[in-house]
Amino acid sequence: MNDGTDRPYRVRMLYHPRIHVPSLDQAEDFFARVFGRPSTNFSVVMPEPPAPGHSVGYSTFTSVSDVLIDSLEPKRYLTGGTQRYPDVEVPHLETTGWYVDGVKALYRELRAGGLRLVDSHDSVLDGEEWPGGPSPFHTLPDDAGLRYAFFEMFPFPLDPRVREGWTVPEVSEDDPLGIQHASHHTVLTSRPERALRLTVNVLGGEVVRTGRDELRGVAGPFVRLADTVFHFAAPDPGSPAAADAAAHAPLDTYHAITWKVVDLERTAKHLDAEGVRIAHRSRTALVTDPATSLGVPWGFTTDSI
Known part of the structure; x- marks a missing residue:
């Protein structure tokens, strides 16, 4: 390669x-x-x-x-x-x-x-x-x-990011979740070397650190590739993530997207108002219950990777 x-x-x-x-x-x-x-x-x-x-x-x-x-x-x-x-x-x-x-x-x-x-x-x-x-x-x-x-990048009419001069928009006052940008994408895997072979060895990504996501109960390398960070992580036995991974094993599982937000309390209040339950929460992050959030355990955090 x-x-x-x-x-x-x-x-x-x-x-x-x-x-x-x-x-x-x-x-x-x-x-x-x-x-x-x-x-x-x-x-x-x-x-x-x-x-x-x-x-x-x-x-x-x-x-x-x-x-x-x-x-x-x-x-x-x-x-x-x-x-x-x-x-x-x-x-x-x-x-x-x-x-x-x-x-x-x-x-x-x-x-x-x-x-x-x-x-x-x-x-x-x-x-x-x-x-x-x-x-x-x-x-x-x-x-x-x-x-x-x-x-190959092309001018897809529904994708604002491909337009000349596009930048990540500022958080608006009427954004109910206060999203600044995507923090990272969680891919569950029992074979991180397979994911790294593609994203690092071939595509040119960089392992920025290896660590845990305590709220999800997963651990593995964080890879920055172009505008995105992926967490290629193995789930703890018995965790909700492990059940999701088992449904797709031995293949990987695209598990979740976590968003960087300006105010976690603002985010939590809006989720509660819309009937989205919070499955796990820490001082700086939360994960939603997928049963109430379109099947996805969305993450929201004020931390930066």
Whole structure:
């Protein structure tokens, strides 16, 4: 793998995290009430099917500070007339990826390192060169832990971050949670070396420290990659995180997103007002009960990594 000194590609920013939800209406209502953010259906960008048997209106996008969240309802998502993903009864974070400058060079590097790649229809890519196109390519979970996506940066109309001159917005007075930016993303894994092989050895991330998240009961390396920090962590036995990890083992689990906020008490009061229970809390951080927060144990903290 590339030693990092002469990479002909560069990770620019996090691609949109995706949540699989049983109902887009439920997801849109949650983000409006709890996060105070509107959502936009993908049909605004793609009002007509791009091919026969391809559905439209299967996902909504919600911009939260420096993260664009994609909520997808599997039963609405068809390609070739076939439903691509199984129905879900409980929402769950599924995957994410990265915008990359020089994505064709990255494609060659990943294949040279023995990582198998597929297109958005899960067809194996065995060509020497990435042919490009309007869709990303993906890793296989067996090789990388998750089905990560890689995409050349392009002007996606629903992603404000790709616009020229965009910066992380200041916290507004009417932001009910007081979110400054994403703190970190928690990926549960029993094989951190697999995650580090991709994010550090290939993509150029940096291990900033190794440590615990006491509220979640997980421990492992924190990796800074472009604009994002990932915590690739093993859960403590018997913890709620361990139950989540067991449901996806031996693959990794995209478990949660934690947000940096200006005032934890302000955040907690709003969550309580909207019926979101707090599962764990310390002086500087809290974690929500996923049963009341769209299936995700969101974190909120005043600490900085």
